[in-house]
Amino acid sequence: xxxxxxxxxxxxxxxxxxxxxxxxxxxxxxxxxxxxxxxxxxxxxxxxxxxxxxxxxxxxxxxxxxxxxxxxxxxxxxxxxxxxxxxxxxxxxxxxxxxxxxxxxxxxxxxxxxxxxxxxxxxxxxxxxxxxxxxxxxxxxxxxxxxxxxxxxxxxxxxxxxxxxxxxxxxxxxxxxxxxxxxxxxxxxxxxxxxxxxxxxxxxxxxxxxxxxxxxxxxxxxxxxxxxxxxxxxxxxxxxxxxxxxxxxxxxxxxxxxxxxxxxxxxxxxxxxxxxxxxxxxxxxxxxxxxxxxxxxxxxxxxxxxxxxxxxxxxxxxxxxxxxxxxxxxxxxxxxxxxxxxxxxxxxxxxxxxxxxx
Amino acid sequence: xxxxxxxxxxxxxxxxxxxxxxxxxxxxxxxxxxxxxxxxxxxxxxxxxxxxxxxxxxxxxxxxxxxxxxxxxxxxxxxxxxxxxxxxxxxxxxxxxxxxxxxxxxxxxxxxxxxxxxxxxxxxxxxxxxxxxxxxxxxxxxxxxxxxxxxxxxxxxxxxxxxxxxxxxxxxxxxxxxxxxxxxxxxxxxxxxxxxxxxxxxxxxxxxxxxxxxxxxxxxxxxxxxxxxxxxxxxxxxxxxxxxxxxxxxxxxxxxxxxxxxxxxxxxxxxxxxxxxxxxxxxxxxxxxxxxxxxxxxxxxxxxxxxxxxxxxxxxxxxxxxxxxxxxxxxxxxxxxxxxxxxxxxxxxxxxxxxxxx
DNA sequence: GTGAAAGCGCTAACAC
DNA sequence: GTGTTAGCGCTTTCAC
Numbered sequence: 001x002x003x004x005x006x007x008x009x010x011x012x013x014x015x016x017x018x019x020x021x022x023x024x025x026x027x028x029x030x031x032x033x034x035x036x037x038x039x040x041x042x043x044x045x046x047x048x049x050x051x052x053x054x055x056x057x058x059x060x061x062x063x064x065x066x067x068x069x070x071x072x073x074x075x076x077x078x079x080x081x082x083x084x085x086x087x088x089x090x091x092x093x094x095x096x097x098x099x100x101x102x103x104x105x106x107x108x109x110x111x112x113x114x115x116x117x118x119x120x121x122x123x124x125x126x127x128x129x130x131x132x133x134x135x136x137x138x139x140x141x142x143x144x145x146x147x148x149x150x151x152x153x154x155x156x157x158x159x160x161x162x163x164x165x166x167x168x169x170x171x172x173x174x175x176x177x178x179x180x181x182x183x184x185x186x187x188x189x190x191x192x193x194x195x196x197x198x199x200x201x202x203x204x205x206x207x208x209x210x211x212x213x214x215x216x217x218x219x220x221x222x223x224x225x226x227x228x229x230x231x232x233x234x235x236x237x238x239x240x241x242x243x244x245x246x247x248x249x250x251x252x253x254x255x256x257x258x259x260x261x262x263x264x265x266x267x268x269x270x271x272x273x274x275x276x277x278x279x280x281x282x283x284x285x286x287x288x289x290x291x292x293x294x295x296x297x298x299x300x301x302x303x304x305x306x307x308x309x310x311x312x313x314x315x316x317x318x319x320x321x322x323x324x325x326x327x328x329x330x331x332x333x334x335x336x337x338x339x340x341x342x343x344x345x346x347x348x349x350x351x352x353x354x355x356x357x358x
Numbered sequence: 359x360x361x362x363x364x365x366x367x368x369x370x371x372x373x374x375x376x377x378x379x380x381x382x383x384x385x386x387x388x389x390x391x392x393x394x395x396x397x398x399x400x401x402x403x404x405x406x407x408x409x410x411x412x413x414x415x416x417x418x419x420x421x422x423x424x425x426x427x428x429x430x431x432x433x434x435x436x437x438x439x440x441x442x443x444x445x446x447x448x449x450x451x452x453x454x455x456x457x458x459x460x461x462x463x464x465x466x467x468x469x470x471x472x473x474x475x476x477x478x479x480x481x482x483x484x485x486x487x488x489x490x491x492x493x494x495x496x497x498x499x500x501x502x503x504x505x506x507x508x509x510x511x512x513x514x515x516x517x518x519x520x521x522x523x524x525x526x527x528x529x530x531x532x533x534x535x536x537x538x539x540x541x542x543x544x545x546x547x548x549x550x551x552x553x554x555x556x557x558x559x560x561x562x563x564x565x566x567x568x569x570x571x572x573x574x575x576x577x578x579x580x581x582x583x584x585x586x587x588x589x590x591x592x593x594x595x596x597x598x599x600x601x602x603x604x605x606x607x608x609x610x611x612x613x614x615x616x617x618x619x620x621x622x623x624x625x626x627x628x629x630x631x632x633x634x635x636x637x638x639x640x641x642x643x644x645x646x647x648x649x650x651x652x653x654x655x656x657x658x659x660x661x662x663x664x665x666x667x668x669x670x671x672x673x674x675x676x677x678x679x680x681x682x683x684x685x686x687x688x689x690x691x692x693x694x695x696x697x698x699x700x701x702x703x704x705x706x707x708x709x710x711x712x713x714x715x716x
Numbered sequence: 717g718t719g720a721a722a723g724c725g726c727t728a729a730c731a732c
Numbered sequence: 733g734t735g736t737t738a739g740c741g742c743t744t745t746c747a748c
Contacts, residue, residue, distance in 0.1 A: 011513055024735045029727055054509045059481040060418035061725035064740050085443045092464050104462045106450050123417040151412045155369055270658040300628040302660040382719045387743055419741035422724050
């Protein structure tokens with residue numbers, strides 16, 4: 001007959017259940033834990049009490065007392081980006097399948113915030129921390145990552161780098177990547193094989209490892225044709241549609257001549273497409289356009305966008321499996337998933353006559 | 359000199375720190391807690407030990423012992439949808455700002471999974487559980503929600519329904535909505551005022567409260583013009599681009615005549631647009647198209663999509679604020695955020711002559 | 717200011 | 733099978 005004072009709700013404890021079922025707390029624990037032998041009659045009484053009280057054991061207390069479950073922490077720049085969202089989905093699904101909860105935190109690209117979050121996750125005793133997305137590679141970055149990985153490891157947790165460059169061979173971290181450079185190489189070659197030579201590259205920040213990988217692929221494909229980008233042909237930016245939009249406006253204003261545009265992400269391509277349209281440049285008739293990521297929307301652009309498919313959801317799932325996998329994981333400390341070009345309608349084959357459209 | 363056996367990492371406890379700093383555990387706790395007076399010298403010694411050991415207090419143990427922090431749980435259908443992603447961002451940001459961690463879980467629309475998740479959150483002693491997205495409204499739903507809200511309340515947690523119909527006036531839940539019906543009414547009126555009369559409505563599942571709200575707005579706007587939808591003019595579906603794509607194909611195949619399409623979401627509109635294009639129907643010249651949600655991509659469609667703007671991120675933020683707000687929150691138990699039409703280029707004004715284009 | 721002791725809600729080791 | 737006794741890692745009285 002416990003009256004709850006309004007506001008301060010009376011949370012029941014295992015002892016309340018025990019009292020009501022006229023058994024000891026350990027018995028309740030055993031019934032709920034499910035692993036130990038308990039007589040049917042007792043079990044029934046306990047279950048009844050649990051039901052009556054609407055009791056749920058405190059997961060934190062359980063964890064402390066030894067019944068480890070562990071959450072998976074997922075730290076990323078911005079959940080709003082379509083590709084990140086898909087990775088998040090992969091993470092959440094696989095974690096759920098494996099019986100874990102997912103903590104997601106965003107950094108807005110701030111390394112300091114990332115540091116704080118990792119510390120928080122360490123305090124939570126997260127089973128694993130998955131760090132996602134390209135970052136500026138630098139000695140400081142490597143040093144920071146090393147520290148993070150070590151402290152996580154010493155807390156019994158594990159660090160997984162997902163779609164991000166490894167900071168140290170054989171370090172205490174698992175790395176799940178996709179073939180960033182290969183995809184860029186392939187789609188550039190696609191453009192090249194269709195006769196395009198003046199290809200504008202709308203890149204990200206050169207310091208960003210993802211952007212850098214894609215740019216490397218672009219350059220290596222060009223090199224395979226004996227070409228090298230001219231001044232102004234590689235335009236840095238970021239991964240937003242606004243960036244794509246602005247860069248195209250700038251390129252057009254500067255009177256730059258190109259027959260194709262390789263945008264480092266579909267978002268960028270999307271902004272670029274709009275800018276081209278606004279300027280009255282027909283795609284793909286006058287200028288061809290390709291992107292990267294293969295977000296679902298790519299096929300609804302007009303024209304449907306030729307792009308590089310990245311298995312984002314799979315990336316997330318793989319990260320979780322690696323993170324939660326048994327052993328210290330040295331065997332599969334590094335995994336690279338494949339990418340491939342998906343051809344749609346935003347690229348046109350160039351005839352011999354029209355090599356200098358714009 | 360504690361040697362860590364490889365694999366089984368030695369997590370340090372507060373006692374290790376205490377020993378190293380030659381103080382008691384309570385003192386360490388006080389230093390770390392920050393609230394109690396500790397001499398500068400002691401504090402320095404403790405901090406040094408903490409640093410040396412790379413110690414982080416176990417958040418779960420702290421929580422149990424009384425230092426409440428509390429995570430915010432965010433339960434949604436599918437993190438992949440652009441609008442949900444923005445809400446998630448709002449939730450995560452606001453929670454972070456308020457010093458809370460966010461747990462996100464997806465249900466894939468399965469009510470049973472939702473139940474399980476809520477139970478899990480209750481076990482975690484989450485400060486609040488935010489349930490997102492339209493659901494099938496039914497007596498069972500209301501009953502289920504009631505139970506959930508009560509059990510959450512009795513666990514000292516709080517239930518927030520976000521963009522989802524309330525299940526009970528004055529129940530133990532906070533409801534944050536947006537003006538779903540009003541937005542649909544407004545954009546339908548927009549179409550009507552431009553001369554459109556035969557408007558195809560690509561809806562969601564009629565049982566879904568969000569879809570139903572939008573359909574109500576559509577119908578009420580029609581009614582204000584003395585119109586009522588004909589047979590086949592309202593086509594049910596779901597919120598995916600595939601649904602929009604398929605419905606348009608069906609409508610076209612059935613030889614249905616319409617001058618405008620109102621898709622219940624931008625995703626649906628996006629699929630519809632592609633289907634129209636594939637069928638050689640010009641938008642907006644032959645058929646006008648509007649969507650709902652105003653996802654970032656809407657402006658990159660061709661033509662840029664006229665749609666209803668929904669403040670998704672704000673919705674998420676508001677939900678968190680309401681959830682974490684002081685008091686029992688009866689005062690602001692229900693909040694409705696506004697929506698508004700954003701006009702772009704996918705709608706054409708109809709002249710007197712062309713009322714039956716298609 | 718600081719330490720010892722009690723306790724948070726639970727599980728696990730040890731009895732019987 | 734079941735109760736009793738110790739913890740888990742921490743905070744918080746309550747003393748001095």
